Amino acid sequence: MFDLTREFAKEQDQLDPLKTYREQFYFPQRNGRDAIYFCGNSLGLQAKNIKPAIEQELQDWKDYAVEGYWGAKNPWLYYQQYCSKPLTDLVGASQDELTVMNTLTVNLHLMMLSFYRPTKERFKVLMEAGAFPSDQYAVETQVKMHGYDPATAIVEIAPRQGEHLIREEDIFEIIAQESSSLALILLGGINYYTGQLFNMQSITEAAHRVGAVAGFDLAHVVGNVPLKLHDWNVDFAVWCSYKYLNGGPGAVGGAFVHERHARNIDQQRLGGWWGNEESTRFKMEKGFKPKSRAEGWQLSTAQVFNMVALKASLELFESAGIAALRDKSIKLTNYLEFLLKHIENIKFEIITPKNCKERGAQLSLLFHDGGKHIQQKMTDAGIIVDWREPGVIRVSPAPLYNSYGDVFHFYEIIANIDSNA
Template identity: 85%
Template structure:
């Protein structure tokens, strides 16, 4: 299927229906040339349409001032909806189940205020060992907020001895063993370190049968792997938009709340002006009346200038379509894996699942020695990759702007790195 040749990579790029999207992005420069960028799982590239989008909002602010809320080209009163609408296909949800707001960890705290309601019997949270630190910090402090001991309330599911990946049966076993005490399962949809994609549908089914609620951190999923949050009956999910969604550094985050919760105005939550029912918002009266949808979790006025880059990027996603992006992503990542397996002079292993249905656009390479030196040589050769302690280089071929030629160039560089350096 694959070949170790530049000609093969060029042929695949010529056949690629998504290849034109590459020209819609700016690439960092190295020695007067475009760098080979495989860091979209940390920060996506800047779409070229962002500048015009920002200029439009600056112009409307200049011309309209406060009247821009209803008189701008894109009226600011409804700005979050310009982003939530295209996200419906990406995350498999109704628009009423989505809210674009805040940042990931802020949204996680807001969701846990609503969905982590511990009782004397049900108070435990199950999460993956080695979750991204901000998730660990959020859960730890939420548990303490309820006067509980994190050592007792937090259960971590780990890879087995000598393994790198978490087995699904171990997740199910813990859920069954702790079925009477579990309040919440909170997992990263994709583990940031290994790139393991969890079976969110199966986990949600098993957790619900045990009487627990389920939430996911989709930072490495949204814009990477299509999901069906509504159909899978996930209770809530949160994500950032600066990785695969190319929303820019520190860009606005997002949240999903299943309609069974979103429509329940009595669902516990923290209130804010922008989450109040629009029909009564401007009466300026006491008494929080939340919207009967996910926007009822919004606190403050829409962050127009923190959403504009995401809005521009999502226009490209709508044009490309998640199905086509996922198809190319699988092929690109499989091609990268194929080429890496040809390398014999460097001591590393791929710790990301081999099954393409259990990963997204990322391979994590665990170097047993000289990993940092090799990463430095990659940087000097114009490759931008991601280093994670203690010895992993993450490679992320994003299908919107990466090519087969990028992947082959990466292989040529790493294959010729002197392993004794």
């Protein structure tokens, strides 16, 4: 299927139906040429349509001032909907189940305030050991706020001794063991460190069987792997948009609330005037009446200049299609894995699942010694990847702008790195 020649990479790029999208992004420059950028799982590249999109909003602000809320080319009153509409295909949800607001951790706290409703008997939260710190800190402080001790209220699922990945059967076993005390399951859809993609459908079903709520942090999933959040019956999910969605540094976050909750205006939440029913919003009256959709969790006016880059990037996703992107992503990552297995000069192991259906656009290379030195060598050679303590280099070819040629060039460079130099 693959071979070690440069010609193979060139041929695959010529056959790639998504090849023109690469030209619609800016690449950092290293050593007089485009960097090999495999860090879209941390920050996506800037699309070339973003600058004119920002200039449009600046012009409308200049021309209309406050009247831009209804008179701009893209009226600001509805700006969050310009982003939520194209997200429907990416996450498998109706627009009523989606909202774009705040940032990931703020949204996680807002969702937990609504869906983590502990009782004396049912108060525990199940999450993966070594989850991204934002999730750890959010859950820790939420359980403390309710008067519980994180040491007993947080149940962590970890890989077995000597393994790197969490076994699905171990998740189900803990759910069964903690069935009567479990209030919430909160997992990263993809573990940021190992790149393991969890079976969110089966985990949600297991959570509901024991009466628990199922929520997910999809920071490393949205724009990476197709989702069916509505069909899977997920209760809620949150994500950021600066990784695979290319929304820019610190860009607006997103949230999913299943329609059975979103339609319930009595669902507990924190209120804000942008979440209030639009027909009465501008009456400025007492009494919060939330919209009967996910936008009922919005607090403040849409952050136009924190959404405009995402809006522009999502136009490319709509054009390319998440199915085609996933198909290319699997091929790119499989090709990368093939090449990495022919590396002999540096020692590492790939800890991301071998099954392409259990991972996204990332391979995590675990170094037991000298990994940080190798990462610096890569940087010096024009490769941009990232390091995660205690020993992983994450390599992430994003299908919207990365090529087979990028993957092969990466292989050529690291195959000649002197790990002892």
